[in-house]
Amino acid sequence: MSEAKEIRQTDKAKKQNGNHLSNKKWIRNALVVMFGDIVSTYFCFFMALLLRFDFSFGSIPHDYFLWYLYLMPIWCIFVVVVFFGTKLYHSIWSFVSIDEALQVLRSYCLVAPLMVLSSLLLRLRMPISFYMIGIVGCIVCQIGIRFAYRILRRLGGAINSNTTEKESREERVMIIGAGDSGSVLIKELKNSSHSNQVPVCVIDDNENKIGRSLFGVPIVGGRNDIISKAAEYNIDTIIFAIPTASGTNRKEILNIAKETGCKLRIIPGVYQLAKGEVSISRVRNVELNDLLGRDPITVDNEKVFNMIKGKTVLVTGGGGSIGSELCRQIASHEPKQLIIFDIYENNAYEIQQELIRKYRDKGLNLVTLIGSVRNTHRITSVMQEYKPDIVFHAAAHKHVPLMEESPNEAIKNNVMGTYKTAKAAAMAGVKKFVLISTDKAVNPTNIMGATKRICEMIIQMMDRETPGTSYVAVRFGNVLGSNGSVIPLFKKQIAEGGPVTVTHKDINRFFMTIPEAVSLVLQASYYAKGGEIFVLDMGEPVKIDDMARNLIKLSGLRPDVDIKIEYTGLRPGEKLYEEKLMAEEGMQMTDNKLIFIGKPIEMDDEWFKTKLAELDKESKADDKNIKEIVQEIVPTYKIGSN
Numbered sequence: 001m002s003e004a005k006e007i008r009q010t011d012k013a014k015k016q017n018g019n020h021l022s023n024k025k026w027i028r029n030a031l032v033v034m035f036g037d038i039v040s041t042y043f044c045f046f047m048a049l050l051l052r053f054d055f056s057f058g059s060i061p062h063d064y065f066l067w068y069l070y071l072m073p074i075w076c077i078f079v080v081v082v083f084f085g086t087k088l089y090h091s092i093w094s095f096v097s098i099d100e101a102l103q104v105l106r107s108y109c110l111v112a113p114l115m116v117l118s119s120l121l122l123r124l125r126m127p128i129s130f131y132m133i134g135i136v137g138c139i140v141c142q143i144g145i146r147f148a149y150r151i152l153r154r155l156g157g158a159i160n161s162n163t164t165e166k167e168s169r170e171e172r173v174m175i176i177g178a179g180d181s182g183s184v185l186i187k188e189l190k191n192s193s194h195s196n197q198v199p200v201c202v203i204d205d206n207e208n209k210i211g212r213s214l215f216g217v218p219i220v221g222g223r224n225d226i227i228s229k230a231a232e233y234n235i236d237t238i239i240f241a242i243p244t245a246s247g248t249n250r251k252e253i254l255n256i257a258k259e260t261g262c263k264l265r266i267i268p269g270v271y272q273l274a275k276g277e278v279s280i281s282r283v284r285n286v287e288l289n290d291l292l293g294r295d296p297i298t299v300d301n302e303k304v305f306n307m308i309k310g311k312t313v314l315v316t317g318g319g320g321s322i323g324s325e326l327c328r329q330i331a332s333h334e335p336k337q338l339i340i341f342d343i344y345e346n347n348a349y350e351i352q353q354e355l356i357r358k359y360r361d362k363g364l365n366l367v368t369l370i371g372s373v374r375n376t377h378r379i380t381s382v383m384q385e386y387k388p389d390i391v392f393h394a395a396a397h398k399h400v401p402l403m404e405e406s407p408n409e410a411i412k413n414n415v416m417g418t419y420k421t422a423k424a425a426a427m428a429g430v431k432k433f434v435l436i437s438t439d440k441a442v443n444p445t446n447i448m449g450a451t452k453r454i455c456e457m458i459i460q461m462m463d464r465e466t467p468g469t470s471y472v473a474v475r476f477g478n479v480l481g482s483n484g485s486v487i488p489l490f491k492k493q494i495a496e497g498g499p500v501t502v503t504h505k506d507i508n509r510f511f512m513t514i515p516e517a518v519s520l521v522l523q524a525s526y527y528a529k530g531g532e533i534f535v536l537d538m539g540e541p542v543k544i545d546d547m548a549r550n551l552i553k554l555s556g557l558r559p560d561v562d563i564k565i566e567y568t569g570l571r572p573g574e575k576l577y578e579e580k581l582m583a584e585e586g587m588q589m590t591d592n593k594l595i596f597i598g599k600p601i602e603m604d605d606e607w608f609k610t611k612l613a614e615l616d617k618e619s620k621a622d623d624k625n626i627k628e629i630v631q632e633i634v635p636t637y638k639i640g641s642n
Contacts, residue, residue, distance in 0.1 A: 047137060104146070176239065177240065238264050312336050316394055322394050389431050389432070416619065434474060435471070443636040472531070476517050504567060
């Protein structure tokens with residue numbers, strides 16, 4: 001006998017043995033419940049007879065008691081047979097619910113007439129009250145028998161919880177929101193035997209609800225009572241359970257809640273509520289983007305994805321934060337071919353493997369290429385070989401302080417890399433070319449922002465010179481959680497015990513999430529007619545100091561007490577604040593009220609090409625005066641200004 005056959009037979013024997021044990025357990029449980037039903041039938045009808053004669057056993061006529069003894073075996077058979085037929089002995093005790101109670105009631109619609117009819121046929125007629133009290137008593141007792149296991153288990157859990165309280169104290173929870181989501185969470189927390197979280201109070205701004213209760217949990221006040229009630233009820237965790245709240249409301253409530261020092265958690269978005277996916281297992285920690293104070297940017301990407309479907313799409317810098325998210329979104333909407341192009345092989349490999357795993361059986365035509373946009377031959381040959389319909393150009397150096405120290409590299413990669421990629425796209429007949437830009441390109445005070453402004457000028461020049469290709473730029477602010485952004489740095493500093501370093505107390509920035517940034521990029525590719533610079537209305541700018549303090553509080557710590565905040569001074573080329581548009585660009589609305597277009601600025605294209613050639617030459621020579629040449633091209637760039 002082969003080893004594989006032996007293993008199969010062993011597994012089969014184990015399975016049969018497991019099934020046998022399972023069947024034995026079911027039979028045992030069914031017999032226990034059946035015995036309970038028989039005992040309860042005898043007991044309830046005896047009590048009915050006793051009650052009929054004022055609880056005086058001696059007053060019961062001999063014939064009635066004798067008839068009772070005759071009828072009980074027959075009636076117990078009725079109960080057992082009907083209950084078995086309606087599968088009341090097949091239920092799993094741990095999950096007995098209201099359905100079993102209703103099934104008992106339905107079963108007695110047959111059992112009760114059988115009881116009465118049998119006694120009449122046997123000429124053993126009993127008092128009417130005997131039938132009524134006995135049947136009602138049986139129903140109550142037999143429902144109780146089925147719920148007894150759950151009740152005892154809960155009581156046992158409560159006893160066990162009390163005995164282990166010193167080792168693991170219950171986590172006291174405040175729920176914010178007395179709506180549907182709050183109700184679901186409270187029910188689940190109360191019924192769960194695997195969670196030590198206990199809902200003790202609810203907060204809701206609806207005055208009609210205050211003073212009432214939700215599944216036994218009191219609604220104790222509105223948002224202004226959060227801090228005082230958290231202290232009064234000794235709260236450990238606050239769960240925000242209002243998925244329909246606007247960004248402003250969410251920010252205001254969470255800003256109050258974070259001052260309590262409690263752990264903050266939040267339920268999923270409203271779309272998950274609609275799908276019935278709200279549960280305690282899906283509750284997540286509050287993140288900084290929950291405190292941005294605006295609703296997430298939504299765009300109609302269905303038209304965008306219809307545009308992508310069946311097209312060959314190239315993403316330069318496809319392994320970066322924005323590039324990789326672009327690849328994810330594009331891959332999910334049936335492109336003819338997706339080409340990831342990146343200089344950093346580790347990032348390219350990571351997104352390649354992620355997409356292969358996800359779309360292994362969905363026919364994604366994925367090509368991953370290593371190369372630099374600075375290499376004219378490489379980017380040109382890639383464009384000529386694959387002939388992409390759409391190019392998303394996300395490859396760039398973006399770290400402001402590092403580029404201040406290496407301005408020539410910023411020119412080589414950002415400026416000349418964009419120029420070479422744009423020209424290669426024109427030669428390959430690309431239909432749309434989308435540049436990823438930044439709000440630092442507006443009146444730049446650093447070389448990184450100045451190079452991105454030159455990239456925007458390249459895009460607008462190329463659009464004028466290449467009628468067959470639509471060139472556009474997308475300008476947005478800082479991206480939460482992207483590589484090199486301030487949030488991962490703050491989190492690392494907090495994890496290390498501080499200090500958290502902020503350059504200036506008054507410095508502020510516009511922020512958006514990676515999905516929002518990618519939505520804007522994709523929308524721009526759809527709107528693109530040529531030469532536009534698309535700008536997102538990112539709401540109000542956020543103080544970096546506030547972000548640092550909020551992150552510390554969200555970690556359950558106290559700023560300047562548990563974690564020190566140090567102000568290090570503005571870095572070279574760093575602004576106190578960013579702008580979204582230059583004054584001369586104006587602002588034009590699009591169909592999406594949160595996306596605007598800055599009009600192209602007139603310039604001498606021939607002079608600009610001459611300056612690009614000069615930049616290319618001097619960057620290769622590592623000219624230390626290259627910033628002066630950049631300033632000639634971008635007059636709003638102020639060298640060394642903050």
